[in-house]
Amino acid sequence: MGGKWRKAKLALGLNLCAYLPRTLDDDDDGERLSDAALLPPSNWENMVSSSHGLRLSKSKSKSSQQTCSICLMKMEQGGGHAIFIAECSHSFHFHCIASNVKYGDRIYPVCRLKWKEIPIWSPGLDPLPSRASMDTVGWSGHDALMDVVDRLPTTHWDENRQHAVPVFRCAEPGVFNDDESLDHLHVIAESKNYTDDTSVTTMKIETYPEVSTTPRSRTYDDFTVLVHLKAAAAIATRNPSPSIHYASLLQSRNHRAPVDLVTVLDISASMSGTKLALLKRAMGFVIQNLGSNDRLSVIAFSSTARRLFPLRRMSDLGRQQALQAVNSLVAHGGTNIAEGLRKGEKVMEDRTEKNPVTSIILLSDGQDTYTVYGTGMNKSQQNYELLVPPSMHSGDNTGFHIPVHAFGFGADHDASLMHSISDISGGTFSFIETEIMIQDAFAQCIGGLLSVVVQELQVCVECMNPSLCLGSLKAGSYPSNLSADGKTGYIDVGDLYADEERDFLVSVKVPAESAACETSLLKVKCVYRDLLTKGMTTSESDIIWIQRPEIAEHEEISIEVDRQRNRFRAAEAIAEARTAAEQGDLIGAVSILENCRRVSSDTVSAKSHDRLCVALDAELKEMEERMASRHVYEVSGRAYILSGLSSHLWQRATARGDSTDGSSLVQAYQTPSMVEMLTQSQAMLLNSPSTQNLFQPLWSSQPKPR
Known part of the structure; x- marks a missing residue:
């Protein structure tokens, strides 16, 4: 039994990017795993399985002089990297072992010998967990691990903050203007090759009046027109070969808008154990999928916040350094989300150069324990805006706007806070209910960020008939306004x-016609920055007309308009139900959702079994079930509802509950690039030969079903 459990632990350790020490149940022969975590998938083939778990291949272990045992990269004299030879005669890159021992670990990761002399010691943000804290995650029985913990530097107790803090801390620059320079010529040259040889249609505009024909004598106070936008039309090349899909072109690392990404990660004590290991694995996936022109910075926060990794390009060296920074994360302390956000904002604000796309990813599994952000027991009354730096507000007119994509991790996070942060900044909120889903949630998010094609998009709707005026604009969370005369x-x-895609409903007041056979309604214009051509572009729709016969025998309702009405109705019902639930009226909240389902079921689109309507009904039903009791609502209902609300109001895919596979309405907002990245994440484990070999004995040992 011990051998099988060891194999399971090793498999989990490999795929969670965490080192698992040997225990008394393990055999003494065979080589041990390296402490190197977050190895890129390309290096997994250098690892082979044995009856005792995973070990480095013999060719690697016998040639430690040529290969660094931590990063598994070649070591060559004169290659630009210092080589350190330890007392045990093993050699490795100096920066690799310096990172490995930064918390005072004097145990060499391969031979496990105790060192007397170590490289320059540069302690990080927090110390490794103490023996007492390890008891909470069930690791106190692992003598090998606890021996290492006992050798770590001591901590002292901060009476003011009521948490343990490390004695030593690295100095942090006062201004984060040390971001790595961008290779502008490289990016422009690659984009120019395509803009010279292609004809690009970046934005497609379609419009649908609720009816195409209406009697001449009829008046409308709220005649509805659907404005449908879609980015990423096809690119027709000069070659006779089939057209190249725009999304595929920009998804390529070399032919898309590069990204500046800051990850703000919760490493409080509640993140210890499996959570932190899963976070490291997810971050490893993000790092491996960023291109050489993308830049990444890593902020870690617990009771305080610290920049662990400056804004660096994800070149081969940049990825390696970023992986080492993530691997150094240690769970400890309280939860200071506001400080983490302020640090992330500072990285973005102080940078000397800027990539076209910028975003912050925020992950937390707990409640903010350091910031007073409002009074009163009702979460809906708390002022979460105090947590978000003013320059990050989406409505701010300073021109500095960075969306925060927030991820609530587990059952104990503050969903109201995380949703508010994302909504205020123009980002999305995702609820990661099952721990193992964190990598998929990140994958879906960066699948979108790595495919941005349009920025600064503004939609203008203009009345084309002097007798018409606009009634309202239904745009979800997107800022909208009407001119004083109601014409624009x-x-x-x-x-x-x-x-x-984006869908907006425009309400128009349409008067009766005296003699005209048709009425002109609206015209839609889109002004935006095209990230392929790097210039401002304008796209316009045709004028929208409706026929006005004297008598109209049958007014056929547009399925497209009716479908979007149901979506907006559902979003409004979800918001109303959430307010009732926060006030303690769960029965009333469920009644609101049931009424919405009943009204929607009588619509034309629902009766035609429209896919969107079916998904909406299933989602509302799921929300009702998560309001079955106050306990269920507190544990998962609130977060599930808020992630769904975020998705509807921004019309963008979010992770909801324990799934990102489109089992509810997620699929309606997923883009091909999101699906591709999500599929890659889900296939990573299955496509690893070493992991397949490791699990094969476990599978084969199980009795076959009869």
């Missing part, structure tokens, strides 16, 4: 991912 309306959309 504006919607600020911002960024669009490749193949991403």
Whole structure:
């Protein structure tokens, strides 16, 4: 039994990017795993399985002089990296072992010998867990691990903050203007090759009046027109070969808008154990999928926040250094989300150069324990805006706007806070209910960020008939406004991912016609920055007309308009139900959702079994079930509802509950690039030969079903 359990632990350790020490149940022969975590998938083939778990291949272990045992990269004299030879005669890159021993670990990761002399010791943000804290995750029985913990530097107790803090801390620059320079010529040259040889249609505009024919004598106070936008049309090349899909072109690392990404990660004590290991694995996936022109910075926060990794390009060296920074994360302390956000904002604000796409990813599994952000017991009354730096607000007119994509991890996070942060900044909120889903949630998010094709998108809707005026604009969370005379309306959309769609409902007051056979309604114009051509572009729709015969025998309702009415109705019902639930009226909240389902079921689109309507009904039913009791609502209902609300109001895919596979309405907002990245994440484990070999004995040992 011990051998099988060891194999399971090793498999989990490999795929969670965590080192698992040997225990008394393990055999003494065979080589041990390296402490190197977050190895890129390309290096997994250098590892082979044995009856005792995973070990380095013999060719690697016998040639430690040529290969660093931590990063598994070649070591060559004169290659630009210092080589350190330890007392045990093993050699490795100096920066690799310096990172490995930064917390005072004097145990060499391969031979496990105790060192007397170590490289320059540069302690990080927090110390490794103490023996007492390890008891909470069930590791106190692992003598090998606890021996290492006992050798770590001591901590002292901060009476003011009521948490343990490390004695030593690294100095942090006062201004984060040390971001790595961008290779502008490289990016422009690659984009120019395509813009010279292609004809690009970046934005497609379609409009649908609720009816195409209506009697001449009829008046409308709220005649509805659907404005449908879609980014990423096809690119027709000069070659006779089939057209190249725009999304595929920009998804390529070399032919898309590069990204500046800051990850703000919760490493409080509640993140210890499996959570932190899963976070490291997810971050490893993100790092491996960023291109050489993308830049990444890592902020870790617990009771305080610290920049662990400056804004660096994800070149081969940059990835290696970023992986080492993530691997150094240690769970400890309280939860200071506001400080983490402020640090992330500072990285973005102080940078000397800027990539076209910028975003912050925020992950937390707990409640903010350091910031007073409002009074009163009702979460809906708390002022979460105090947590978000003013320059990050989406409505801020300073021109510095960075969306925060927030991820609530587990059952104990503050969903109201995380949703508010994302909504205020123009980002999305995802609920990661099952721990193992964290990598998929990150994958879906960066699949979108790595495919941005449109920025600064503003939609202008203009009345084309002097007798008409606009009634309202239904745009969800997107800022919108009407001119004083009601003739023009504006919607600020911002960024669009490749193949991403947006639907807005425009209400128009239509008078009766005396003799005209048709009435002109609206015209839609989109102004945006095309990230392929790098210039401002304008796209316009045709004028929208409706026929006005004297008598109209049958007014056929547009399925497209009716479908979007149901979506907006559902979003409004979800918001109303959430308010009732926060006030303690769960029965009333469920009643609101049931009434919405009943009304929607009588619509034309629902009766035609429209896919969107079916998904909406299933989602509302799921929300009702998560309001079955106060306990269920507190544990998962609130977060599930808020992630769904975020998705509807921004019309963008979010992770909800324990799934990102489109089992509810997620699929309606997923783009091909999101699906591709999500599929890659889900296939990573299955496509690893070493992991397949490791699990094969476990599978084969199980009795076959009869």
